[in-house]
Amino acid sequence: MPNRITTLFTRFLKWRYKNISNKTFTQLMSVVVGFLAGLAAVSLKNITYFIESLLEKGIVFSNYQLYFVTPIIGLTLVYLYVKFVHKEKLEHAISSILFALSKKKGIISVKKIFLPLVTAPLTVGFGGSVGLLGPAVASGAAISSNVAQLLHINAKTRSLLIACASAGAIASIFQSPIAAIIFAVEVFSLDLTMISMLPLLLASISGVLTSYFFLGDESLFSFSITEKFEIKDTFFYIVLGVGTAIASIYFTKMYFGILAFFERFKSPKYKLLVGGLAIGIMLYFIPPLYGEGFGFINKLLHGEHIDALGKTPFDNYTNNIWVVIALLFGITIFKAVAMTTTFAAGGAGGIFIPTMVMGSALGNVVAKVINNLGLGVSVNESNFTLIGMAGLIAGVLQAPLTAIFLIAEITGGYELFVPLMITSAISFLLTKNAIDYTIYTRELAEQGALITHNKDQTVLTLMELDDIIEQNFKAVRQDMTLGELVYQSVAKSARNIFPVIDENDALVGIVLLDDIREFMFDTSIYDKIRVESFMHNAPELIFYERDSMQEVMQKFQDSSAWNLPVIKDGKYFGFISKSKLLTAYRRKLINFTKEDAN
Numbered sequence: 001m002p003n004r005i006t007t008l009f010t011r012f013l014k015w016r017y018k019n020i021s022n023k024t025f026t027q028l029m030s031v032v033v034g035f036l037a038g039l040a041a042v043s044l045k046n047i048t049y050f051i052e053s054l055l056e057k058g059i060v061f062s063n064y065q066l067y068f069v070t071p072i073i074g075l076t077l078v079y080l081y082v083k084f085v086h087k088e089k090l091e092h093a094i095s096s097i098l099f100a101l102s103k104k105k106g107i108i109s110v111k112k113i114f115l116p117l118v119t120a121p122l123t124v125g126f127g128g129s130v131g132l133l134g135p136a137v138a139s140g141a142a143i144s145s146n147v148a149q150l151l152h153i154n155a156k157t158r159s160l161l162i163a164c165a166s167a168g169a170i171a172s173i174f175q176s177p178i179a180a181i182i183f184a185v186e187v188f189s190l191d192l193t194m195i196s197m198l199p200l201l202l203a204s205i206s207g208v209l210t211s212y213f214f215l216g217d218e219s220l221f222s223f224s225i226t227e228k229f230e231i232k233d234t235f236f237y238i239v240l241g242v243g244t245a246i247a248s249i250y251f252t253k254m255y256f257g258i259l260a261f262f263e264r265f266k267s268p269k270y271k272l273l274v275g276g277l278a279i280g281i282m283l284y285f286i287p288p289l290y291g292e293g294f295g296f297i298n299k300l301l302h303g304e305h306i307d308a309l310g311k312t313p314f315d316n317y318t319n320n321i322w323v324v325i326a327l328l329f330g331i332t333i334f335k336a337v338a339m340t341t342t343f344a345a346g347g348a349g350g351i352f353i354p355t356m357v358m359g360s361a362l363g364n365v366v367a368k369v370i371n372n373l374g375l376g377v378s379v380n381e382s383n384f385t386l387i388g389m390a391g392l393i394a395g396v397l398q399a400p401l402t403a404i405f406l407i408a409e410i411t412g413g414y415e416l417f418v419p420l421m422i423t424s425a426i427s428f429l430l431t432k433n434a435i436d437y438t439i440y441t442r443e444l445a446e447q448g449a450l451i452t453h454n455k456d457q458t459v460l461t462l463m464e465l466d467d468i469i470e471q472n473f474k475a476v477r478q479d480m481t482l483g484e485l486v487y488q489s490v491a492k493s494a495r496n497i498f499p500v501i502d503e504n505d506a507l508v509g510i511v512l513l514d515d516i517r518e519f520m521f522d523t524s525i526y527d528k529i530r531v532e533s534f535m536h537n538a539p540e541l542i543f544y545e546r547d548s549m550q551e552v553m554q555k556f557q558d559s560s561a562w563n564l565p566v567i568k569d570g571k572y573f574g575f576i577s578k579s580k581l582l583t584a585y586r587r588k589l590i591n592f593t594k595e596d597a598n
Contacts, residue, residue: 013152023195026157030199033147033161034168034206037140041172041207042214044117044136051125052291068283068290071342072276074126078119079272079346086115090348093134094187094440097141097162101188106158108145112138119348127283127290129338133173134350140165160196163188167200168207175211176409177204179402186399187440221294221410223301227380228415236379237419240366241391241426247362248395248431251336251355255439258337262344275345282338287312288331289338293357296331300364300385325368331361351439355396356389363388383416387423394424395431398438463549468584469566471574475499476531478508482519483526485511490520497563499572500535507565507572509535542576544568552576553585 016025055070082090093116100108116135124132144165148158163184171180181200265271282289287310288296299308306318309327317323335358339351367384370377386407393403404420436442474489476498489498496513515534519525539559542552544566555564556578566573 016151022157026153026160027199027202029147029151029153029161030164030203031206033140033144033165034171034203035210036143036147037136037165037168037203038172038207038210039214040113040117040139040143041132041136041169042211044120044132044139045173045215047117047121048125048132051121055126068127068280068287071127071129071279071283071290071347072272074122074124074128075272075276075342075345075347077122077126078348079268081118081122082346083268086111086119090115090119090346092343092440093138093348093350095443097138097166098188098440100141100145101159101162105155106145106162107149108142108162110142110146112142113146114139116348120350123342123347123349124291127279128342128347128349129279129282129289129291129293129335129354130342130347130349130351131292131353132350133170133352135348136169136173137166137350140169159188160199163196164199164203168203168210171204171207172211174406174410175208176406177201177208179406179409180204180207182405183399183402186402187397221298221301223298223382223386223411225383225411225415227383229383229417229419232377233379233419234422236366236370236377236384237387237422238426240363240384240387241423242430243362243366244359244388244391244423244427245395245430245434247332247358248392248427249434250333251358251392251396252431252435252439254336255340255351256442258340259344262341268346272345275341275347278341279338279345282334282341285313286327286330286334286338288357288361289335292353293335294353296357297360297385297389300360301382303381305364305368321368321372325365325372328361328365328368332358332365335361351396352393355392359389359392360385361388362392383419386411387416387419390420391423391427395427396438397440398428398432400424400428463584463588465544465547465549465552465566465576468576468580469574470577470580473497473499473575475501475505475572476511477501478530478532478535480531481527482516482529482531482534483523485516485531486520486526490516497575499565499575500531501572505571507538507541507567510538510565511535538565540564542566544573552581556581 020028078090082088088111096112097108100106116139120130120132120135123130141162144161145158148161153161166188167177167180167184169180170183171177174180181197181204184200185196262271262275265274279289288308296308299305305324305328309318309324312318312327314323314327318327335354339349339354342349363384363386364381366388367379367381370379371381390403390407393406394400397403403424404417407420408414408417472493473495474493476485476489478500480488485498490513498511498513499507500509500511502508509532511531511534515536519529539561540555542555542564545568547555552564561578563575563577565575
């Protein structure tokens, strides 16, 4: 039976190559992966809501004050699943996809299809303060990658289909197909051409239709804009833009700071215990930090700030508006802390939705402060809540267009387009000047694995160091005589450079043919002079484990050398020549351009 299936599949592939062009097949596959990614997103949401409903009906919530103990239970279940089933370290969803695109030619393990569908619902369903968007995108990307591999689709098209899967997942969760396309372009650094635009559009439509089919037309935010933008509010939207920029910088720095703090704990068990207790304490005092937070956002949009805050130890004081403002500001401050602590403790989730929660709280705080300062002016708190979300998305993710179109789409109108642009642009510009890379991209940039819209930079990122390392050099020892160097190395080598190594194969210097040219024909000194007399340091060293292709190119430029030695694990490994590096770069650039044109 398996042989029969294999034969039929082979016949299908042959028929496809003969009858369907690559462009048409890519478009058809974009619809398929959009549907599958949408299905993964819908499944993720339903599993999470099922867990939440069980907890709400169960004994844990019979006493409302006990809800803060559930996150540590969820984190423990995630820990057990990862340790005994997955058996690999959890990775940040979007960052792992970006790494696969830049360094693995879009190859993603089949296990990562199911991993987010288990770990994210356990984390979020039990109250972990993270979102579901990242896991939905990760599962969709893994599906797309494995389908593309099965159908023998090339690496370039495979990468495009992974972006299509992300668009399908986002369109399914938010029911916002335009924002989904823009997210794929901004975050995955796609060139927006008709070649990529149409598959993204088809995948996005497929994803949103999947959501409508399984979940109906119910939107995440049941809110309609009642007050349009007024020119007199422009200054306040500028203030909000500055505020969201500061919050974005805080969010990013807090994320990396807390992760660094938890690195002190060597055992995952200690991370789980400390993180779980910290989350529980935060939830006790600030209940809206529980779970994703869509309910919190909806209540703020409808002006129900007391219900949004939930039951807290400060209930007796919430009749004072400044106490409410302080509590909402606390959510702004502690959402980033709770989210990162969830990650650091071993939880799985995304940062996109926590960013929206933090932005909604900040926008509402700014509006309430303006309205209660006695300035004689009044602004619409719901509008500021929406635009605060856009400001945080634009700053934290450095994706201003995604922020603008997402908020415009989920509110069902574009009446706030101008203030959305004002706040998002200011937040993005200020954050970009303060922080070079986002939570998604910093680690990748440090590894030299970040794909950007800069084509030259992208080509360098896609190049592999192993492809340009040459090892046909004759290594010599520093205690060898000139005669041994000439007879054993120079006479048997086609290269004009010789690495000098010690007994541990560590590089101690190099000898150029020019260094010995005036002595090599004088046989009378063959036994009198040793290699150490001629050797000298290499103009620069390339370290296999840590140097990116961009750094390799920079070292050639700074040293003006034609050949540089490569060090791997502290030992001599080979050489890279400038001519081979440039030839490989030109070849990769030509292939990259051709693939874009096909």
